[in-house]
Amino acid sequence: MQTNFTAEQLADPDTARANDILRSCVHCGFCTATCPTYQVLGDELDSPRGRIYLIKDMLEKDRPADAQTVKHIDRCLSCLACMTTCPSGVHYMHLVDHARAHIEATYRRPLMDRVLRRVLAAVIPHPTRFRLALLGAKIARPFAWLIPDARLRAMLAMAPKTIPPVSRNDDPQVFAATGARRMRVALLTGCAQKALNTDINDATIRLLRRLGCEVVVARGMGCCGALTHHMGRVEDSHASAAANIRAWMAEKAAGGLDAIVINTSGCGTTVKDYGHMFRKGPLASDAAEVSALALDVSELLARLDLPQGGALVGARGLRVAYHAACSLQHGQQVKSAPKDLLKRAGFEVVEPADSHLCCGSAGTYNLLQPEISAELKRRKVATLEAKSPDVIAAGNIGCMMQIGSASGVPVVHTVELLDWATGGPEPRALREMLQAF
Incomplete structure (x- = not known):
């Protein structure tokens, strides 16, 4: 992609990095095939290629972000499936991160948007505050139907049935x-x-x-x-x-x-x-x-040579649907290790169709973009449950909460299963499922 940044703009290391990324894009459009928001919305501007054009225009002209650019950048999950797919090595993550910083510095969001984002930033990174917020959400959840804003309803729905004790x-x-x-x-x-x-x-x-x-x-x-x-x-x-x-x-x-x-x-x-x-x-x-x-x-x-075939009698052969978190398979390019470990421990591992696609959690995405997130969740749960698993395993708490909110199948962290298989306690989600019957 041709760019036209000035020498003064390129003196800024972040702009210089953005320029390098933009110039590596060849407009091929391979990224659109694996972009979850493009699949749901069908809008070119909601694909990585479309967002790259918007970001280029905004940064190259050194202009404040506008409402249209913000809308489409906000809809990006940062799932990074586009980076796995891209044949040219476009580092979309660094580019969209830079665009978001530019938006934050130059765009004044509507009042409710500003309030919600500030609350999330002030609460979720702090466990004590977050626990109190979850407790408040549980209390307020029966009254969610009175709230007109879908994002606020999504925040209330996020609270788990039980909040675990402090460890x-x-x-x-x-x-x-x-x-x-x-x-x-x-x-x-x-x-x-x-x-x-x-x-x-x-x-x-x-x-x-x-x-x-x-x-x-x-x-x-x-x-x-x-x-x-x-x-x-x-x-x-x-x-x-x-x-x-x-x-x-x-x-x-x-x-x-x-x-x-x-x-x-x-x-x-x-x-x-x-x-x-x-x-x-x-x-x-x-x-x-x-x-x-x-x-x-x-x-x-x-690297630590987990004991082979060590799964307990009750766990051996348990059918595990493995959900590959986007941040793991695309962000870190860790793809086979979790599945190989589960198989080594004695579990039967199955993968859903379209395993490369996001479940819609994506940090705070499910709270700030609840409609798109809900559709991605519906699709992901359907493909996981189509495998008739005994349990669903994932390596990210956000994915676990997202999938668990819509599936009747127990959802656990991969490490919980591996701990159980090597002498630890049975995962709580599995125990609760058995007790329910």
Whole structure:
């Protein structure tokens, strides 16, 4: 794609990066075939190619964002299926992130939009605030029909039936390896996950310890910054990310780290991009080191030689429909490890049709774009349930909540099944299903 940025514009590293990305696009349109919003809406401007044209025009003319551009960029899930499909290597993620930051800096949204986005940014990254919000949503949910705004109704519907108790495993501490120590790893405990499902971190810690890892929950670590980053709130997202970088580098200096383990793939995609996010500043070297250490939990487990065929009698042969989170399969290009691990542990693994397509969760997307999200959820649940699974497994809390809100099949994290297969407790969702019968 031909671009016409001025020399002064290209002096800005973010604009220079956008220019490189734009020039790598050859207009082929392969991305439209795998774009979920284009499949639902059928509008070229709701495809990656269409959004690239809008972004190019906005950035090249150095103009404030307009309502049309904002509408179509807001509709992007950042699922990154387009990056997997693109034959030219267009790094759409960095381009749309830059566009969102430009929108945030130059566009004044309608009042309700501003309020909702500020509330989400102020609440979800903070587990205590989020727990209180979920409790309030549970109380208000019976009155949802009185609320005209679909986004507010979606927020009320998000609250789970039960809010799990606080897990002390999420507090800063060190968990010793069981037996000989093979590795020392830091665990990102997340923010929303600590309010929505504490079993995931608990299962991760048990499993890693069992496989010889000393697990560190670093003091000063918090939200990865993904939620605010995808809203274009650069100052907020970089503050969260910087705190994590400092916390992990302090832990590395104190006792060494072999890896930073992440069991929420949406967070993993962002942490692995810290090196890019901080490439211009004093944290550049540390950020790059953190990104290099970051691993999805399935990547680390693949290195640790999970025992083969170790599934318990009650679990062996259990039919597991594996949902590939977009942030894992497209954002991190981790595709086979979770499925291979489940098979190695003795589970029967099946995949739905169109497994490359998003479920519609995408961070806060299901709250800010509820109509499109609901259609994507309907399609994803239909393809998963068509496989007649006993359980659905995923590697991202957002996907789990999204799919679980529409399916009667238990939804668990992949690591919960692997923990169970190697001596841990049966996943709560499976126990509750059996008790219901």
